Structure formats: C-alpha cells, structure tokens
Amino acid sequence: MTDTLIPNGCKTNGPVESGYFKKGCNPFAQTGRSKLQNKRVLLNQQIIKQMRMRAGAENLLKATSNNKVREQVVLELSYVNSDLQLLMEQLEGLNSSVEVYQNVQETSSIPLIPLGLKETKDVDFSVALKVSFFHSAPSMFTSDIRPSVRWLLRACRTPSRNPSGVDLLANYFSQLSFLETRFFSPTRQIGIFFTWYDSFTGVPVCQQNISLEKASMLFNMAALYSQIGTRADRQTQTGLEDAIAAFQKSAGVLHYLKETFTHTPSYDMSPAMLSMLIRLMLAQAQECLFEQITLPGIRNEFFSLLRIAQEAAKVGETYGEVHQSMIQTPIKNNVPFFWTTMSELKTNHYKSLAHYFVSTALLDHQCKSNTQSQLLEERRRIGKAHLQRSIMGHEEAIRIHSRCRDLQKLYILSDILQAGLRRSLTKFEQNDKEEEFTDYMLAPDIISKTEKKAEMEIPAATKVKVKDLFQRLGPLSVFSAKQRWSAPRTIRLRLQDRDLGFTLKGDAPVQIQSLDPLCPAAAEGLKEGDYLVAVGDTECRWLGVSDVMKLLKDVDEEGVNIRVVSMLDSSSQPMVTPFVSGFSLPSIL
Numbered sequence: 001m002t003d004t005l006i007p008n009g010c011k012t013n014g015p016v017e018s019g020y021f022k023k024g025c026n027p028f029a030q031t032g033r034s035k036l037q038n039k040r041v042l043l044n045q046q047i048i049k050q051m052r053m054r055a056g057a058e059n060l061l062k063a064t065s066n067n068k069v070r071e072q073v074v075l076e077l078s079y080v081n082s083d084l085q086l087l088m089e090q091l092e093g094l095n096s097s098v099e100v101y102q103n104v105q106e107t108s109s110i111p112l113i114p115l116g117l118k119e120t121k122d123v124d125f126s127v128a129l130k131v132s133f134f135h136s137a138p139s140m141f142t143s144d145i146r147p148s149v150r151w152l153l154r155a156c157r158t159p160s161r162n163p164s165g166v167d168l169l170a171n172y173f174s175q176l177s178f179l180e181t182r183f184f185s186p187t188r189q190i191g192i193f194f195t196w197y198d199s200f201t202g203v204p205v206c207q208q209n210i211s212l213e214k215a216s217m218l219f220n221m222a223a224l225y226s227q228i229g230t231r232a233d234r235q236t237q238t239g240l241e242d243a244i245a246a247f248q249k250s251a252g253v254l255h256y257l258k259e260t261f262t263h264t265p266s267y268d269m270s271p272a273m274l275s276m277l278i279r280l281m282l283a284q285a286q287e288c289l290f291e292q293i294t295l296p297g298i299r300n301e302f303f304s305l306l307r308i309a310q311e312a313a314k315v316g317e318t319y320g321e322v323h324q325s326m327i328q329t330p331i332k333n334n335v336p337f338f339w340t341t342m343s344e345l346k347t348n349h350y351k352s353l354a355h356y357f358v359s360t361a362l363l364d365h366q367c368k369s370n371t372q373s374q375l376l377e378e379r380r381r382i383g384k385a386h387l388q389r390s391i392m393g394h395e396e397a398i399r400i401h402s403r404c405r406d407l408q409k410l411y412i413l414s415d416i417l418q419a420g421l422r423r424s425l426t427k428f429e430q431n432d433k434e435e436e437f438t439d440y441m442l443a444p445d446i447i448s449k450t451e452k453k454a455e456m457e458i459p460a461a462t463k464v465k466v467k468d469l470f471q472r473l474g475p476l477s478v479f480s481a482k483q484r485w486s487a488p489r490t491i492r493l494r495l496q497d498r499d500l501g502f503t504l505k506g507d508a509p510v511q512i513q514s515l516d517p518l519c520p521a522a523a524e525g526l527k528e529g530d531y532l533v534a535v536g537d538t539e540c541r542w543l544g545v546s547d548v549m550k551l552l553k554d555v556d557e558e559g560v561n562i563r564v565v566s567m568l569d570s571s572s573q574p575m576v577t578p579f580v581s582g583f584s585l586p587s588i589l
Contacts, residue, residue, distance in 0.1 A: 047202040054080045109291065110346065111410055112243075112284050113339060114230040115223035115250070115277070118216050118268070120157070121195040121204075156217070161227050166459075169224065173217045174466040180210045182470055185481040199223075199268040200334045207265065215261040215269055218253055225250035225459075226281060229288070240292040245457070247285035251278045252458035267334060276325040276335070278456070280343070283318040285454035287346070290315045293452075298357075302365040307451075309357035314448035316350035319343050341404040345397050349417065352393030354446045356424050359386035363431050380431070385443035387428050394421035474509055474533070474541030486566040488533065493552075494520045494559035500552065502526070508542045509533055512564070520559075527566060534563035 057077045064070060156172045159165030195206040196216045205212065229246030233239030258274040267273060290311050298308055323343040326335050362383030398417050401407045408414070473479050493500065501519025504510040512530045515522055533541050535551040543551075552560075 047197075048204050050080055050083050051203070108412065108416070109234045110287075110349070110413055110416055112230045112287070113280065113342060114227045115219075116199055117159075117220045117223050118199050118266075119197045120216065123192065123194060123213075156220075159220070159224055161224065161231060163228070166221055166224050166228075169217055169221045171466050173214060173221070174463075175469060176210060176214050176217065178468045178470060178476065180214075181476055181480050182468075182473065183481050184210050196266060198266050200273075200336070201267065203267070205266040211261055212264065212266070215257060215264045216266070218257040218261070219269055222250045222253040222257065222277075222281075225253060226284075229284065234288065234291055235295075237292065237295060240288050240295065243288045244285050244292070244454070247281045247288065248454060248457040249459040251281035251285070251454075252456040254278045254281065255456050256458050272328075272331055273334070276322070276331055279318075279322045279325055280339075282454045282456065283315070283322045283343075283346075286318045286450070287315050287350075289450070289452045289454060290350075300360075300364070302361050305357045305361035305365075309354045309361070309446055310449040311451075312350045312357065313354035313446040314450040314453075316347050316354060317448045318454075319346040319350065323347055338404055338406040341400055341407055345400045345407070345413075345417075348393045348397040348400065349420065351446075352390045352397065352420065352424070354448075355386040355390035355393065355443060356420075356427070358443075358446060359383045359390060359427065362386065363427070381441060382443065384428070384431060385441045387424060387431070389443045390424040391421065391428060394424055472539070472541070475507075478509060478531070479541070484568040486568055488563050488565050489525055491521055491524045491526050491562050491564060492559050493555060493562050495555055495557065496520055500555075504532070504545045504548060506545070508544050509540065510543070510545050510548050526564065530564040530566050532562060532564055536560050536562075 054077065057073050057080060061070060061073045061077070064073070156169055159168050192210075193206050193208055194210065194213045194216075195204050196212060197204050199219070225246045229243040229250065232243035232246065234243055254274050254277050257269065258271055258278070261269070262271070264270070293311055294308065298304065323340065326332060326340045326343060332340070360383075362379050394417065398421060401414060401417055468476065479485075496519055499516075499519070501516040501521050502512050503514045505513045509531045512526060512528060512532065515526060515528045532548060533539065535548065538551055540548050540551065
C-alpha cells in the first residue's frame, strides 16, 4: 500500500543486531536497542537517587520548626523536583525512540511502537537456598545447579530480539514456578527482595513476593514480541505475517498477565495500563493486516476500492480506541506524549485513506449509461465530499505530526503524510470545475469492516514445559516449601541378626516404618517416619523401595552410612547443621 505513496530508496541508517552469546541471549551486542536499555538502567538509578533525596527532604520539612532550615529545605526540594522532572522527560524520550526498533530495510511504512523491556536489580537467592538446602549436599548446588541458575538469570537480562530470546524468558518464567513451590513458603518470608523499575516512570517497585518477578518477566516477554513485530520486514508477505503474529502474541501475553497477576504494584502492569497496551498491540496487528491486504496492490475496481476503504476505516477506528484510552486519567500522565500523538495521527491518517478510496470509487467509476444525470451528479457531489474529508484528515495528521518533536524526527512518516495529502489534492483538482457552486456537504463516516480481525493469541511460551533445575533435590510433592524439615542426619546402619531393624514404605523418597526401638539404627537416632535420602554415596531421593533395598542388601557387619531427614510440625524450627550454617553461597547473579 505505502509503495504507492512514496518511492522506495529512502536511506535508513540503523544498527543491525547479529550473533549470539548464548542461544536467546546476546549481552555484548552493541545495537541501538541495547544502548537504549543501558541508558534506561542509568536513568532508573538516577531517578531512585532523586526520589530518596526528595523523601529525605520531605521528612526533614515535617520534622523541623526552624524557619531558616525550612526555607533551605524547600529550596533544595524544588531543585530535586526539577531534576526528577528532567529525568522523567529523558525516560519518556527513550520510550519515544522507536526508529532503532524498526527494520533497517524499511523505507516506506509508518513506524510502529514497541514496548521497552523493564529493568531490574540483581537478586541474591543465597538466603533462600541456605534455609532450604538443608536436605541437600552443598556439592550438588555448587557443581550442578548454581551454574545453570546463574547463567539463566544473567541471560534473561539481555534477551535476543528473536524467538530464541522469547523462549529464554519463557524458560525462566517456568523455572520461577518450580522455585516458588520449592523454596517460597506461603506462610513466611525468606528475606529476598525483588526490585523492578516501572517501564514508563522509572519508579522502582520492591517486594518480597515472587509474583512481581513472574509478572515482570511476562511483561518483558510481551515487550520482546512487540519488538520482534516492529523489526519485521513489512514489505514482504512473510514479514507481515511475522509482524501480525508477534503483535497478537504480545497482546495475548499482556492479557494473560492482566488476568493472572491482578494486584501487581507497578503502574505499568496495572489493569488500566495493560488494557491500553493490549489495544495498542491489536491496533498495530490490524495495521499490519491492512498492509498485508494491500501489499499486492489495489485493484482499480468499484467494489475492491470500497472494501479497502472499509479496511482502512477499521484501522482508523482501532487506533481511535487506543487514543481514547491513552488520554484517560491517570494513563495520560504516564504514557509518552509521542505515543498519544502517534495514535491520534494514525487515526486521522487511516480514516483519510478510507475517504480517499470511497471518493475514488464514486468519481472514477461511472454508473450505467441509462442512469439519470441527476443521480450521476449526486454521486459526484458525494465523492467530492469524501475527498474533502480526506484532505482535512491528512492536514490534521500533518498538524499533529508537527506538534511532536519526536514525530518530526521520523522523516519517513512525514513523507508518507505529505504524499497522502498531495494525492487527495490532485484528485480534488481533477474533479473540481470552476463554474460549479461551492458545496459544503459533509460526507458521512465510513462504516468499518474487516475480513481479518486482529485477535489476541496466548503463545505456548507462557506454558512451556521445562526441566526443574532443582530436580535432584527430590520430588516436588515432598520436598517443597510447604513442609518444614530437620537438617540431614547421618546414621550408621549395622545389621543385627541379619535384620535392618526396620522396613521401608512409600514411593520415592522412601520412609522408615516398623522401626525396632532396640535396633542399633534407633540407638543412633533413626526415627519412625524418617525419609531416607542417601545410602552411602548414592542419592536416593528418587528411588523406590525395591531400588533402595538393592542398595541395602549388601550391608556387611561394618555397616553403611545412611542419611535421613525428618518432617517437622509447622510450628517447629528447622535444625541447622554445621555444613549449612558454614556454607557460604555466593550471589548467583
């Protein structure tokens, strides 16, 4: 469609992202997108510093009664608020820098709006693991689990802008469910604080609930899908299909986030903001659907032109709904001005296109020869009225473009708007007769209709199945945060008259039952109901009764060491063994 508006060949300077560090992760990529994210990190740090200074000044203002001190604090507070406002404006500028997200080959399509990734502070899980790893050997964590978790957490901070990057975030999101079930008790806090910065305001949100981490990861998945859609080559059918799918998946993830995490304290994940973002993603998907329909060209036939007009009206109507949601309080106070003006501009642009196609159908395609001249004149008059509305709409879009500094930087957009206006003016001049009396008839709105409506698509990535990184700790149904456990105890198991002194029951892990209170194992501290987690050097958390009995059948007179843990009452305090209290887990980030 846009190929008919401006010629190809506009030069576009933009970075090209290439290569992987790991699959789905590229922390060393020096692209425009990564540089923007680095700037976002620095701005977030400066914003939180200024907010702390403001909070301190406000507390001092409340506490002091000295007039000189109050005057000095008020002056300092004005400086802090001014600096904070400037930082907020810089952050808004980053959210308005859409050109670095566009396809580097794109020369004739209206830019789309991507979501920026939320930033976070490093998280140290060592406290939770110290408390919860009492039933595990420390070597297991050091040699196997810690490297995997550390790599996954680091990689999720720098996902690649492709499906592999989305899969990486989905993998971590699924691992968080295992982490929550195994380590995060619903009845007690474990001292881990998750901090995420608001994508629009930079204000940090900090809480101990792992739901903030999970919700923020979903937001970043949706943001990554939007960036994939923005980057797609919209001059090809394949690229448009990729863009449509990406924006629909972005809307689906945002909808899943809205329905699943209803009390997230971060404003960018509030129900009102998420509803607006869902509309925006679907509007951009609808825009790509329109481009897909018009990409092969528009047939200069009456009904074909009317169909395209209704499709364009649908895009304009969808963006109109987006704009209305953006100007509602309190969303309008946090959404970048660039976003609001872009949605308003596209509303006018696509409605103007709809009126242009209707006018072309009415003016260029005459009725049958036996039609009365009065009807022909009426048809021509209505066609010119639609053409006038097309001209007014294009002029309004250009006016909107001129009032936003960030929009003015998008030269491709300016060329497209100017080309649309020139085309409508040319058509009007061709059908304007000097002897005609000026007619001020107002053309009616065009009823929108589409053959392909953009729909939310919840991607399978939100429910991807992954291997539990902590699987070696044992079955999750047993070794979870809902239970409280004693520290592992080592028992020297010796035979007495070829009898162990107990029997085993249950699935993995097996439990001690029918314990003889006079047997050597009972004397060393073995209890009825203990869970057997190791025989000698062999871990047996996942072994059933028959497999464990095979390990015990060769016990000789010297005996063998077994390791057991006991399930405690919810009111009991877990015992801490020396290897746990002295085991220092470095930060896994």
